[in-house]
Amino acid sequence: MQPVRNEQNAAMAPVNERTEGVAAGQGQGRIEIRGLQKVYASAKTQFEALRDIDLTIAENEFLTILGPSGCGKSTLLRIVAGLEDPTGGELTVDGDAIIGPGADRGMVFQGYTLFPWLTVRENIEYGPKLKGVPTLVRRGLSSHWLKIIRLESFAKSYPKQLSGGMKQRVAIARALANRPKVLLMDEPFGALDAQTKLEMQEMLLEVWEREKTTVLFITHDIDEAIFLSQRIVVMGANPGRIIREFQVELPNERTADVRETPGFLKLKRELAQLLKHD
Numbered sequence: 438m439q440p441v442r443n444e445q446n447a448a449m450a451p452v453n454e455r456t457e458g459v460a461a462g463q464g465q466g467r468i469e470i471r472g473l474q475k476v477y478a479s480a481k482t483q484f485e486a487l488r489d490i491d492l493t494i495a496e497n498e499f500l501t502i503l504g505p506s507g508c509g510k511s512t513l514l515r516i517v518a519g520l521e522d523p524t525g526g527e528l529t530v531d532g533d534a535i536i537g538p539g540a541d542r543g544m545v546f547q548g549y550t551l552f553p554w555l556t557v558r559e560n561i562e563y564g565p566k567l568k569g570v571p572t573l574v575r576r577g578l579s580s581h582w583l584k585i586i587r588l589e590s591f592a593k594s595y596p597k598q599l600s601g602g603m604k605q606r607v608a609i610a611r612a613l614a615n616r617p618k619v620l621l622m623d624e625p626f627g628a629l630d631a632q633t634k635l636e637m638q639e640m641l642l643e644v645w646e647r648e649k650t651t652v653l654f655i656t657h658d659i660d661e662a663i664f665l666s667q668r669i670v671v672m673g674a675n676p677g678r679i680i681r682e683f684q685v686e687l688p689n690e691r692t693a694d695v696r697e698t699p700g701f702l703k704l705k706r707e708l709a710q711l712l713k714h715d
């Protein structure tokens with residue numbers, strides 16, 4: 438895929454300015470997590486999946502949680518999504534307690550979660566349609582997103598006619614067309630081949646710079662974490678907990694060659710060392 442930014446796109450206003458009245462809320466997507474605990478209990482066993490998680494994610498921040506398999510990354514994300522209840526602690530988005538799923542939080546997972554019976558355009562328009570956004574406004578919104586993800590010529594295609602990378606582009610557009618304050622992403626590019634993964638990472642950064650949504654991203658890929666994030670929180674397992682956090686001191690405007698810079702490579706070594714010893 439070509440880089441998403443071009444003159445035509447650069448001239449386009451962010452969708453938030455184009456579709457007034459569709460906002461999920463007035464805040465900007467600040468997530469506060471205090472003393473979060475999660476224990477999975479059955480009749481015979483108890484498993485402490487998350488212990489004492491304290492984390493604040495600033496509005497418009499791109500924060501990645503990095504950690505080995507089983508450290509509780511997905512559990513944490515599902516709790517923020519409202520798909521699972523914590524055993525203890527408090528979670529808020531812009532001061533509002535998270536008590537279940539909501540339109541203020543969009544989600545993109547590794548598995549392709551598009552509706553197979555809807556076209557690409559209909560998938561993108563699904564959330565706004567549920568919210569009662571009028572047809573013409575919806576059409577403008579989906580056209581805007583089709584352009585950004587460079588799938589205008591696939592508007593009438595069905596998911597099964599798309600490659601894995603294309604499906605994830607639609608999944609991102611579908612989540613953002615709903616104008617969430619927060620985008621929650623659980624290894625969204627984990628199933629893609631190496632080249633497509635790099636292209637998707639660049640596309641995601643372009644979209645994030647344009648839309649300025651708070652992003653909470655999960656991965657166990659160190660390069661992906663550094664390339665995408667402003668801040669990286671490293672989790673350890675047994676019990677799942679935060680062990681360290683890193684500010685990524687790289688420019689926000691990132692191109693592929695940032696991966697060769699001394700700053701990138703130094704952080705990569707540090708993270709690899711940390712994950713090896715946990």
Ligand SMILES: Nc1ncnc2c1ncn2[C@@H]1O[C@H](COP(=O)(O)OP(=O)(O)OP(=O)(O)O)[C@@H](O)[C@H]1O
Nearest residue numbers: 477484486504505506507508509510511512513657
């Ligand atoms: N419903 C459940 N019941 C019992 N244990 C669970 C449940 N869901 C997750 N766990 C356990 O909680 C721990 C954390 O799981 P989680 O999926 O959050 O880890 P993860 O860091 O996302 O791992 P991965 O990178 O492999 O996806 C694991 O040991 C897992 O077996």
